[in-house]
Amino acid sequence: MAAAQAGCHIFLEKPMATTLEDADSIIKTCTSAGVKLMIGYILRFEVSYAMIKSAITEGSVGRFLSAYARRMATINEARRLGGRVSPVSYIGVHDIDQFLWYHPVPVKSVYAKALYGRVWEELGTYDSAWMMIEFEDGALGVHEVGWCLPEEWAGWQRPASWGGFADVRMNVIGSEGNLNLDFTPMDLFGVDRDGWKLPDTRHWPSMHGKLVGAARLELEHFFDCVLEDKQPLVSGDDGRRSLEVMLAAERSIAEGRIVTLPL
DSSP: OHHHHTTOOEEEESSSOSSHHHHHHHHHHHHHHTOOEEEEOGGGGSHHHHHHHHHHHTTTTOSEEEEEEEEEEEHHHHHHHTTSSOHIIIIIHHHHHHHHHHSOSOEEEEEEEEEOSHHHHHHSSOSEEEEEEEETTSOEEEEEEEEEEOGGGGOOOSSTTOOBOOEEEEEEEETTEEEEEEOSSOSOOEEETTEEEOBOOSSSOEETTEEOSHHHHHHHHHHHHHHHTOOOSSOHHHHHHHHHHHHHHHHHHHHTSOEESOO
């Protein structure tokens, strides 16, 4: 908010805030200051996720019925964050945003259930969660998210240039077809005496000493919006919607019940 009041355009990582009140204050301040506000949902700039969106928009799979997303990181990701945040709030919001992008219908309710294992024992944060998002038209979004993959999933030392990733999938079912994305592995894998390696080749890999992939495209889009006075693909209102669903999932876990929206 201070940066916006100083006239800076804002690229803000996800989730945009930890409360809806803070999200509303951010949006209001950026609007009053006349600056751009873009929320960092990188998957909108990954070509396969974007092609799912275009297929749905063109109606090639008919009426949207459901989507299933899996995003499972290693326990080392939980350790890096030291128990400060949950997997729903840190990485689950990516797929929540995809559900809302693919199917822009108000969310009716959210139900989530957490699972407890090594991460819980070590850091006091639940290991993974399942959530079901029900839209007002009856469509569903089901998400499995966590960081309970073993260290060995992405623990190789060589090649050092191969950054590890996670177990990631997206499946969309329509009345006339379905769409499937599987990044486990992506489009490259290898094996040597140390075992199998499944590197990230699409989100933020380095090539010839420079960042490439979706992260580069995301930032280039933000720069283009500033230079050409365009509205960003991911607005503050988009960020608020995904935040509300995320907060509903956390409340559902804490209270053991279905949570209706709006909060």
